[in-house]
Amino acid sequence: MSDDQSFMNYSPDEFESDAEFEYEDDDEVVEVASASQSDDGVVDDDYDDDEGDGEFEEGDYENDNAGDASDFKQEDTLSTKKDLVEYKAHSTKDLVAKLSAQTKNISSVLELTDDNALTLLQFYSWNSERLMEEYMDDPDRVKTAAGVIVDGSTKAGSTFKKYNKGEFMCFICCDEKTQTYQLSCGDEYCLDCYSKYIKDKTSSGKVIKCPNCDVALNSQDLDFIAGEGESFKLIESSIKEYVERHRSYKWCPSVDCPNVVEILNFADIPNIVSENHVPVVTCNHNHQFCVSCSFENHTPVPCGIAKQWVTKCKDDSETANWIMSNTQQCPKCDSSIEKNGGCNHMTCKKCRYEFCWICSQDWTSHGTSYYQCTAFRDNPNDKAKNKEKEELTAKQKLRNLTKNSLKKYLHYYNLYAVHESSTKLDDKRCKFVEEKVRELQETSGISWIEAQFLVESAEALLKARKVLKWSYAFAYYCDRTGLLDIFEEVQAKLAESVENLSKLFEIEDPLEIVRNKLEFLNKSHFLQERQKAMISCTLESIDYGCLSGKD
Amino acid sequence: MSTPARRRLMRDLKVDPPDGVSASPLTDNVMIWNAIIIGPADTPFEDGTFRLSINFDEQYPNKPPQVKFLSTMFHPNVYASGELCLDILQNRWSPTFDVASILTSVQSLLNDPNISSPANVEAANLYKDHTSQYAKRVRETVEKSWADDLMDNEDDDEMEE
Numbered sequence A: 001m002s003d004d005q006s007f008m009n010y011s012p013d014e015f016e017s018d019a020e021f022e023y024e025d026d027d028e029v030v031e032v033a034s035a036s037q038s039d040d041g042v043v044d045d046d047y048d049d050d051e052g053d054g055e056f057e058e059g060d061y062e063n064d065n066a067g068d069a070s071d072f073k074q075e076d077t078l079s080t081k082k083d084l085v086e087y088k089a090h091s092t093k094d095l096v097a098k099l100s101a102q103t104k105n106i107s108s109v110l111e112l113t114d115d116n117a118l119t120l121l122q123f124y125s126w127n128s129e130r131l132m133e134e135y136m137d138d139p140d141r142v143k144t145a146a147g148v149i150v151d152g153s154t155k156a157g158s159t160f161k162k163y164n165k166g167e168f169m170c171f172i173c174c175d176e177k178t179q180t181y182q183l184s185c186g187d188e189y190c191l192d193c194y195s196k197y198i199k200d201k202t203s204s205g206k207v208i209k210c211p212n213c214d215v216a217l218n219s220q221d222l223d224f225i226a227g228e229g230e231s232f233k234l235i236e237s238s239i240k241e242y243v244e245r246h247r248s249y250k251w252c253p254s255v256d257c258p259n260v261v262e263i264l265n266f267a268d269i270p271n272i273v274s275e276n277h278v279p280v281v282t283c284n285h286n287h288q289f290c291v292s293c294s295f296e297n298h299t300p301v302p303c304g305i306a307k308q309w310v311t312k313c314k315d316d317s318e319t320a321n322w323i324m325s326n327t328q329q330c331p332k333c334d335s336s337i338e339k340n341g342g343c344n345h346m347t348c349k350k351c352r353y354e355f356c357w358i359c360s361q362d363w364t365s366h367g368t369s370y371y372q373c374t375a376f377r378d379n380p381n382d383k384a385k386n387k388e389k390e391e392l393t394a395k396q397k398l399r400n401l402t403k404n405s406l407k408k409y410l411h412y413y414n415l416y417a418v419h420e421s422s423t424k425l426d427d428k429r430c431k432f433v434e435e436k437v438r439e440l441q442e443t444s445g446i447s448w449i450e451a452q453f454l455v456e457s458a459e460a461l462l463k464a465r466k467v468l469k470w471s472y473a474f475a476y477y478c479d480r481t482g483l484l485d486i487f488e489e490v491q492a493k494l495a496e497s498v499e500n501l502s503k504l505f506e507i508e509d510p511l512e513i514v515r516n517k518l519e520f521l522n523k524s525h526f527l528q529e530r531q532k533a534m535i536s537c538t539l540e541s542i543d544y545g546c547l548s549g550k551d
Numbered sequence B: 001m002s003t004p005a006r007r008r009l010m011r012d013l014k015v016d017p018p019d020g021v022s023a024s025p026l027t028d029n030v031m032i033w034n035a036i037i038i039g040p041a042d043t044p045f046e047d048g049t050f051r052l053s054i055n056f057d058e059q060y061p062n063k064p065p066q067v068k069f070l071s072t073m074f075h076p077n078v079y080a081s082g083e084l085c086l087d088i089l090q091n092r093w094s095p096t097f098d099v100a101s102i103l104t105s106v107q108s109l110l111n112d113p114n115i116s117s118p119a120n121v122e123a124a125n126l127y128k129d130h131t132s133q134y135a136k137r138v139r140e141t142v143e144k145s146w147a148d149d150l151m152d153n154e155d156d157d158e159m160e161e
């Protein structure tokens, strides 16, 4: 059995006594982050950024795919404030080690073999306390129920048997087979049937029992019958069970991300949410998500509104699907244009016409200071017309109202969706540019440190675009009075900065990129300032009661 | 053509059915069986002749067959469609189960319903709180099962003519 496949050898020293879920190891990442706010420095002025300990150690990620997390610096901030999530980020590997430690603990306390302890824990869904309680009470009953063979039983262990053709008829497949496996209960089936049986059940994370009785198959049985690593697969499925059992554990919601976050102040989450803070955490692969919604970081939108928006978008997705398309026709010459970066300032390759991807208007009409098209305006002409036609029946009025609210929704959804797909394109583009510069490093001797500005700029861009994207969902649920004008101005400025930085990432030549280092840094810094302004503006709007939450 | 599923079903056919149940495949398709369960004595289901269909596929016995009541049932774990909610036909299935063990389990389910996951809420509520009304509703289905039997026999007679 190879080392990394062996459950009981899994980083055995990493966890000591965590049957009670204590966390003593210092080299693990403890992170405290509030919303947005700590990320962006809006409300965290009262504590010093430099005091944060627990920088990610690169060694922590050896086994994580590609080790991409170690490329990023975490902004660690520690505080005792009640509105912050305290958490630890775990990889699947960490959890396997944790379960392994828990198993070792049980085997030593209850004086069992590791294998038997593992079976009992799986049977008890990793609830050590209940297992120990019931075991102290009546060990034989617990063992029998879990299918662990009671010590001193006269029955022999499991055996692999070989037969000549015609000597053994398997009860399951009704065929004559030459290779069989027999558990201590005496039930015997052919290897093929047994293997199929086990593979069907590995994903359950639960104890696998003899097809005919309650005797449990242990790791050796599983690995022998179904191949090496099968027992390990069962352990991995156990993690699902474990995370489900512990409500303070949350899977990272990113597609295919195997990481888990453990919330240390789970009881505080409802308070954090009710104060309109977003409980944001960062997984080991650097994905930010809200632990209350199990959804991407939706700062600056409060959780309730974010959920409302996501549900609405799901319901209305068919109506609005067309927006997500990545090709459009040039408004002037009709040649088709594919969007290849996140920037919404488009230039037609054929006729050189410059236009805005979002509203298809001439780019210059947006002015130089900010983008008009981000602001939704009720058309004053529509209103005037409605006034003239007061003889409209109630039904027609209602229809117009829905039409207008659909228009409003489509307006904001359009903006939201455009920035969502732009985020993906930005992400692609940033990775592409980083790759190019990495190539350049190899040939020209530019140091990795010198090229860090690109990584930082890319991260700043992606974060800011996400804030911008969510600010449209926020605007949708705002009353169209009071602060909204200021809000839209701030929003438009953020949009402008986002597009400016995004545009920089379209530079193809790596040397040119490096030459523009200062430009990247300036634009990123500027963008971060505007992002902060956006977030404080939304918080103010909430304080002023502008967030109605109505469609 | 001999597949593991068909081999198993041929063996299931040779096994003597337990008391109160009978089952046999269609003459032209060994993958579809018709079965009858006699309601157990000393229960409201007593002497009912409840008919079921069992549909196997090539995954049998690694996967359970689909079991469905054809007779109208009034039981906490039987849906209006006749499908039933029984753990051994879902997550607790084992490839060592056969037709006889399935029917035995269904038979014992009749008088020993699982109230925690009702498929028929009305039946579950009556079973819990109004035993006599529950028994009355069950007896109606028993009588219906006899009538269905009678009609079937008449059909058969006609066909023989």
Ligand SMILES: [Zn+2]
Residues within 6 Å of the ligand: A170, A171, A172, A173, A174, A175, A177, A189, A190, A191, A192, A193, A194
């Ligand atoms: Zn077999």
Ligand SMILES: [Zn+2]
Residues within 6 Å of the ligand: A183, A185, A186, A187, A210, A211, A212, A213, A214, A215
């Ligand atoms: Zn057995």
Ligand SMILES: [Zn+2]
Residues within 6 Å of the ligand: A252, A253, A254, A257, A258, A259, A283, A284, A285, A286, A287
């Ligand atoms: Zn993740």
Ligand SMILES: [Zn+2]
Residues within 6 Å of the ligand: A278, A279, A290, A291, A292, A293, A294, A298, A302, A303, A304, A306
């Ligand atoms: Zn949330």
Ligand SMILES: [Zn+2]
Residues within 6 Å of the ligand: A330, A331, A332, A333, A334, A335, A348, A349, A350, A351, A352, A353
């Ligand atoms: Zn053009």
Ligand SMILES: [Zn+2]
Residues within 6 Å of the ligand: A356, A357, A358, A359, A360, A361, A366, A371, A372, A373, A374
């Ligand atoms: Zn525009």
